[in-house]
Amino acid sequence: MNGHGVIVKRCRCVDPETGRRRGASCPLLAQRGHGSWYFHCSTRNLLGRAERIRRGGYPSEAAARKSRDELLALSREEQAGRCWTVARWLRYWLSTRTRIRPTTRMNYTHDVERFLIPHIGQLILGDLNPRQLTSAFAQIAATRNRSGQLQSACTLQHVHTTLRAALTGAVREGLLTHNPARHLELPARPRPQAQVWTEARVAEWKATGERPTIAVWTPVQLAAFLDYVRDDGLFALWWLIALRGLRRGEAAGLRWSEVDLHTGQLSVVRQRTTAGYDVHEGPPKSASSRRSVALDQHTVRVLRQHRDRQTQRRSARATIGKVWHDSGYVFTGPDGMPIHPGYPTQRLRLLVNRAGLPPIRLHDLRHGSATLAREAGADLKAVQDQLGHASIQLTADIYTSVLPESQREAAEATARLVLDAGKPGGEIQRQLSHNPKPPQERPAEARPVTTASACRPRWKPSSATRATELRPAAGRRPRRTHESRWHR
Known part of the structure; x- marks a missing residue:
């Protein structure tokens, strides 16, 4: 096979004698609409090794040739993104993680082998999109753990963390242009509080x-x-x-x-x-x-x-x-x-x-x-x-966390602060005492002014009345009253 590969027409017909697919030897391939077109070519993978690529399902020879030429025109990293499955990338990504802790590697491997590969491993890495991931996580959430219970929100968050790290590596290596797992909506993981x-x-x-x-x-x-x-x-x-x-x-x-x-x-x-x-x-x-x-x-x-x-x-x-x-x-x-x-x-x-x-x-x-x-x-x-x-x-x-004794002390201190705050506190103390006193009616002049009375204009005395009522006594300095301040 040369660098540009070959283009062939194949079908899925099965030979009744051998039980195998006839492929390119089917006698019905000459008929219009029977079978589909495939191309085979050789490229270099991320490690620089020769790799055979086979794609099919094209309706015409021209479509297969166009797809092959577009693939060969891509860079080595872009070719890997278009050709590698998610499972292949996840295992390659794990093999390159040399600076993570053993416990982290164990958790990553568990998430990859237990959840990710069974649900999205067969998908092409470059074609991965958020809709596929949302459907996959819905399927993972429907599975059960070793205790027979549905997968918790914490497990889903851990699996998402692993997938996001793996796809971020694919973006960094040039296999993807963006991370499709970045904006997934998953159930919120409750943050436990110490009790x-x-x-x-x-x-x-x-x-x-x-x-x-x-x-x-x-x-x-x-x-x-x-x-x-x-x-x-x-x-x-x-x-x-x-x-x-x-x-x-x-x-x-x-x-x-x-x-x-x-x-x-x-x-x-x-x-x-x-x-x-x-x-x-x-x-x-x-x-x-x-x-x-x-x-x-x-x-x-x-x-x-x-x-x-x-x-x-x-x-x-x-x-x-x-x-x-x-x-x-x-x-x-x-x-x-x-x-x-x-x-x-x-x-x-x-x-x-x-x-x-x-x-x-x-x-x-x-x-x-x-x-x-x-x-x-x-x-x-x-x-x-x-x-x-x-x-x-x-x-x-x-x-x-807060111990009960501290909570009780804080509650007592808060109540004491209110009770010791002067006159309102005195009223509350009288209400809470064993022999509460009946509330006394406030004098009329101490009653609060209503909104209507506050808006009513105050009576303004005439000049003669003001001169008579406000004339100071002999030998005494006139005392300033509320009315005199108001008129001034």
């Missing part, structure tokens, strides 16, 4: 089993949990996450070289995350997550005790001839190796159940630390730095 485990919510949870998406313990409940797990091997980890707001991966990746117990400070410079069950260690979640966290004297004491226990465990293993790995991590297993990041999640669920406390997730301890810091008097900027957020709005909207 405090009040007595009413605890009672409802015990009766119905329903719990908030993000649940936060009260200080009393947190103190009860910390007292219950005082002898647990990961007591220092529960303390750090609950009071200083470390992420799970940050606590699992913390090393003793990054903890300064003399100055009371630790540095977050790495994290251990999971992609499936595989563990990956790398830099923190974002640039703002790389931070220094101040430690109070109680936290320093907890970490010192944890280090002493770790030293005793190492000596005990050496006594019985077992190997101890000096990994340098703060939180380790029985052999000194760092713990798996998924282990604290499972361990916390077991301990909370044994303690008889309302359930929370491991990440909810981080939410609770922000709430505790706010209640202790820390401003939002200090809480943002403690948690390592890039935006203070995220700290204010999601990671802080």
Whole structure:
């Protein structure tokens, strides 16, 4: 095949003897209107490799030749956009993502293989339009997850984020002129708010089993949990996450070289995350997550005790001839190796159940630390730095909640402000007292002037009357009255 390719006429007739399509050998191709025209040509793909292109379904030989010539006149990137399917581009895009985190790659791959390729993978990339994507997302929304429920708005938003990133890459590479997924309208994803485990919510949870998406313990409940797990091997980890707001991966990746117990400070410079069950260690979640966290004297004491226990465990293993790995991590297993990041999640669920406390997730301890810091008097900027957020709005909207005691104090302060505001407050106090006094009728001169009376012109005395009534007494300075000011 030469560079310009060939143009042939084919049909879909099936040979009854072989069961195969006759294609270009069908004897009926000479008839008018039987079969359609195809072209074959060879081009270079994005990687510079020779690639065969075959297109068909044209009504005439001239239409097939025109389409072939238009395709060959395009650039290499534009040819790929006209020839590649969405599935091919998505897999190529994933193969070129070399700087994303393993967890991000895992989520992208799941969205591509589970949702995008089955619904839009067969479409031509260059022909993709918003109508096709809207129909595809409607089909995805009608599918069910592993729990048998319809796909949530959060799942649809995640899939849309993956598709939008992939098509943005196609625009950047020159395969598309615009991103058709940019202006899709999807169900709004509700932003969860942290709910405090009040007595009413605890009672409802015990009766119905329903719990908030993000649940936060009260200080009393947190103190009860910390007292219950005082002898647990990961007591220092529960303390750090609950009071200083470390992420799970940050606590699992913390090393003793990054903890300064003399100055009371630790540095977050790495994290251990999971992609499936595989563990990956790398830099923190974002640039703002790389931070220094101040430690109070109680936290320093907890970490010192944890280090002493770790030293005793190492000596005990050496006594019985077992190997101890000096990994340098703060939180380790029985052999000194760092713990798996998924282990604290499972361990916390077991301990909370044994303690008889309302359930929370491991990440909810981080939410609770922000709430505790706010209640202790820390401003939002200090809480943002403690948690390592890039935006203070995220700290204010999601990671802080108001404890019932603070709400009650704010309500009392508001009512007290109104009651102490002078005469209106005195009237309200009399109304709220046990022996309220009947309201006294105001004098006529103190009654408010109605609109009609306010618009009525005031009587103007004559000059003789004014001279008689307003003549000052002997030896006294005339006092200015409302009428005299009004006439002046």
